[in-house]
Amino acid sequence: MDSFTHAFAIAIPLLLAGNAALVPFAIIGAVIPDIDATFFIIPDDEPSQYIFTHGGVTHSIVGATLLSLVIFCALYFLSGISWFGQFFPQEVTLMAGAAIFAGAMLHIFLDYLAYPGIPLLWPFSTEKFTVGIFPGPSLPILFLSLTLFVLVLTGRAGERHYTAYLAIFLAIILVYGGIAAYANIETNGEAIPTIHPTRWITIVETDESFIVRPYSIPDGTGRETVYQKYLNITPDELAGIAMLPEVKRLYYHSYIVTAERRGDQILLHDPLREEKIFRYPLDHSSLLIPVPEIRS
Structure with missing residues (x-):
């Protein structure tokens, strides 16, 4: 989901419930998991850290919880400094911390609805999980959120707009969920x-x-x-490179991976992303590595 949607999804229920003072904290929690969009240089320089990418470590339950705790502690510390304290709408209490955490968890849930999925169980596993309702950011929900954002900026948004947004937002999820259920029944869950x-x-x-x-x-x-999995190479020959960091990074980002031996090199790639059948993730869709030496 987009940042506008993450923010509104947690802010509107709080506003309608009369907890406007908690909204800034909840919004911070709702958008902060996407800080991992700035981490791309880490896995680019060090393939073994492929989990530090957008939709990676901060989109896990443990990662989002730790991030919420760090943000809460930072805000609590800053609120005690006279110059910074003037910017806080209320005292940074445990309720503010709960709002940050709720925003982060809702962010995780909404991203769980979309492909290519998120590593919910990190650090125990880097496997991606998804309900598979959306292909990524939902265009109808993005349009809905941008419309409300314009109303807020122009001072025309009110309770009836917030209620309508929430109703339409949930309706879109239910409709897409129904379509996804039908499609998966018809295709045996594929x-x-x-x-x-x-x-x-x-x-x-x-x-x-x-x-x-x-x-x-x-x-x-x-x-x-x-798409043939293996060309001029066998699965056993791939065993020697399966644990290489750059290979694990490729598999993490890919929908499918095929292998082809070209002389003294092996080409691994995801043809679905290279052919733009799926456009995201953008990077690390192919890898050319030397054939590993066989030790006697």
Whole structure:
């Protein structure tokens, strides 16, 4: 989800409940997990730290909790400094900390609705999890949030607008959730959403290949494309490079990965991202590495 939506999703329920003083803290908590968008230089320079990327460590339950605690402690400390204290609408109490935490957790939940997923269980696992309702940021929800943002900026937003926003917001999630449920029933749970709500991509994995088919409502399954997993190389030969940091980084970002031996090098890549079938994540879609030496 976009930052406007994350902010409004936590602020509006608080406003309607009469807790306006907690709104600034909740908004900080709701947007702060996206601070990881500034971390890209870390995994670029050090592949083993691939979890420090957008939608990575700060989008886990543990990471968001720790981040909330750090923000709360920082605000509590700053509020005690006379010059900074004037900017705080109320005393930084445990209720303010709870609002920060609630905003962060709601952020995690909303991003959990979208592909390519988030590593909820870090540091215990870097596996990505998603409900798979949205293909990333939802365009209808983004438009809805921007409309409310304009109303707020122009001073025209009121309780009825907040109520309408919340109702439409939940309705969009329910509608997309229903479409996703139908698509997954029809494709045996293989459907991945695209920008168009009625068009999906299905991926079926076999021992030798990935079978990719478009799916649309109501037209059904389209023509398949087969991507061979291995070309001039065997799974056993890949075992020697599976734990390399750059290889793990590639798999973390990819929908599928194919391997091809080219002389004394191995090409690993995600053809779905390279062919722009999926445009995100943008980076680390291919990798060319030397064939590992076999030790006797």
